[in-house]
Amino acid sequence: MNAIEVAGLVKRFGGKTVVDNVSMTVAGGEIVGFLGPNGSGKTTTIRMMCGLLTPDAGQGRVLGYDLLREARKIKREVGYMTQRFSFYEDLTIEENLAFVARLYELAPAKAHVERALEELGMTSRRRQMAGTLSGGWKQRMALAACIMHKPRLLLLDEPTAGVDPQARREFWDEIHRLAADGLTVLVSTHYMDEAERCHRISYISYGKLIASGTVVEVVRDAKLATYVVSGADLAAIAASLKAAPGVEQVAPFGATLHVVGSDRAALERSLEPVAARDGVRVQEGETSLEDVFIQFMSRAEDNMR
Amino acid sequence: MSGLFSFTRLGALLVKEFIQMRRDRITFAMMLAVPLMQLVLFGYAINNDPKALPAAVVATSQDRYTRAVISALEITGYYRFDHVVRTVEEGERLMASGAVVFLVTIPSDFARRVDRDDDPTILIEADATDPAAASGAISTLGTVAASALARESGTVNARPSDIEIVVHRRYNPEGISQYNIVPGLLGVILQMTMVMMTSIALTRESERGTMENLLAMPASPIEIMLGKVLPYLIVGAVQVAVVLTAARLLFGIPFIGSVGLLLSAVLIFVFALVLLGYTISTIARTQMQALQLTFFFFLPSILLSGFMFPFRGMPDWAQWIGEVFPLTHFLRVIRAVMLKGAEFSAVAFETGILAAFVLIYSAVALTRFRRTLD
Ligand SMILES: Nc1ncnc2c1ncn2[C@@H]1O[C@H](COP(=O)(O)OP(=O)(O)O)[C@@H](O)[C@H]1O
Ligand SMILES: [Mg+2]
DSSP states (O other): OEEEEEEEEEEEETTEEEEEEEEEEEETTOEEEEEOOTTSSHHHHHHHHTTSSOOSEEEEEETTEETTTOHHHHHHHEEEEOSSOOSOTTSBHHHHHHHHHHHTTOSSHHHHHHHHHHHTTOGGGTTSBGGGSOHHHHHHHHHHHHHTTOOSEEEEESTTTTOOHHHHHHHHHHHHHHHHTTOEEEEEESOHHHHTTSSEEEEEETTEEEEEEOHHHHHHHHTOEEEEEEESOHHHHHHHHHTSTTOOEEEEETTEEEEEESOHHHHHHHHHHHHHSTTEEEEEEOOOHHHHHHHHHHHHHHHHO | OOSSOOHHHHHHHHHHHHHHHHHOHHHHHHHHHHHHHHHHHHHHHHHOOOOSEEEEEEESOOOHHHHHHHHHHHHTSSEEEEEEESSHHHHHHHHHTTSOSEEEEEOTTHHHHHHHTSOOEEEEEEETTSHHHHHHHHHTHHHHHHHHHHHHHTSSOOOGGGSEEEEEEESOSSOOOHHHHHHHHHHHHHHHHHHHHHHTHHHHHHHHTHHHHHHHTTOOHHHHHHHHHHHHHHHHHHHHHHHHHHHHHHHOOOOOSOHHHHHHHHHHHHHHHHHHHHHHHHHOSSHHHHHHHHHHHHHHHHHHTTSSSOGGGSOHHHHHHHTTSHHHHHHHHHHHHHHHOOOHHHHHHHHHHHHHHHHHHHHHHHHHOOSSOO
């Protein structure tokens, strides 16, 4: 059974369409990354999926329950970690966890709290106020609270924003452990490396879902040509290539230059004079997910103009 | 296990609310200190029993009975006869300008009537815009005048009942006394703190971002509502205890009626208030709006409930508006029970209205409650 199956979701705020006809399917046990620039509608989409916002159009099922009519049942079996820390800052870690345990009627609440504290290595910090925790600890506490009631679906909204790389790594290890136990995860993120740790990704831009699939599929479907330029005087070459026909992205990567375009022939023609220079090498390179996303973003901007 | 109501879930919300209340030291202190401060401040400000109030006497004759009555009145300490005028008009002018608070008119036939034992009359006009002050002075009047006359005539003829004292309370027919004020103050203080505290219940969650999480978890609207308002019933109970004890110790307010009846009425009143506050918080989007709505409600309820001005002295339309405030009905109940010793049957109707407010506010709050972030 699919954990998420929504079709044609639309949400408008004051006449502005923020989520525009989004359809998405997430299979049970999958980790799906939800990507897109700020303000593209990720949070709004996730909120519709857990019954916190009513869609203006569209329908679907989450965990087999009807999105519009069975929000209460969905809430019981979904763990939703909000983008902004939304536990009580004036309660201790332990008090927050106890609050959640009782709200989900976990019995005995105390044992559940102890287990959650232990599993997340927070036993020694149990009496610390949640508001005084660092970003990484807040995120761990929020995750612990979200999975305490053993949800079948985890919706994570930019869980690793403002968290250091090591904590992020540990967080993702935990996500994979949970998924291995059968939990389905939909996680929104900005980070490319995180996208690559997902089984599949979906990319949203200005409220429209414009790509989905595995990372390899998304990169392949973007049909981009990428060349790597190395050698001397790269700054001048970059400047000359910016306006050249067929060149859509020029980005320095260490001692090289990545030149990306969707029209391979035009791109190659523009690169010919560069390749002819002394001491400059031009090689075909692999298109990265980041190249693809930047392409998506600039294309979307062009469409808006 | 799920359902619309679970004691476990309500318990979770209550525990959380109590912890937060305890941690918010300033608010917590305010909830206990403010009522006491207000009671002392207003109680004493209104309770003062000023003496030597300026008075004028309109005495057309200067016989010995008239002089005896006047000097007896002066000896009570309430009156200070600064002005002796010849005509009533002159006296009226002094009173309208505020130069005197009392105008005592002793008719020219007073002495003759005393001698003939023919119902002598004294007219006292009191500026009752300051009713607490006026009432003390007036209440001493009958006995003082009568005993003065008795002494003067050397007989036992003039029993108090023989002198007819006509009192005109000017500008304020009901004449609120301080006993009336302090029980009312309990209602006003409760209204102030209870409505204000609960009016920010939901907006505070929204502004701190915790609402999103709360709504994502399986708490039902009725559980959230009760979780927010019930803790304040306890705060209200503490306030009631503080205010009633202080009313007794500081002001010697008589307490005639049944304590159980009074406390039950107070409980219903406080329940209505916290639900009103909660209703406000389902309407307001920000804490600022919630406080504005609260104050928008406070002023008319204090002015039109019969706390500040006698209810029956207001025009009909104002009385109709006054009826929509729980405070109005609470004042009737508490004054009746505390000061007049009313039985339940006498206040059953007003108590019923308070209970109706509880139901109405709950219904409105539950309808207004937004289960989503839309
Ligand atoms: N409650 C709301 N009222 C009005 N506009 C909103 C509301 N929530 C989000 N928006 C707007 O919708 C757009 C998408 O927001 P959001 O879903 O938060 O994007 P993302 O999570 O991808 O950054 C933004 O332009 C945002 O300003
Ligand atoms: Mg977001």
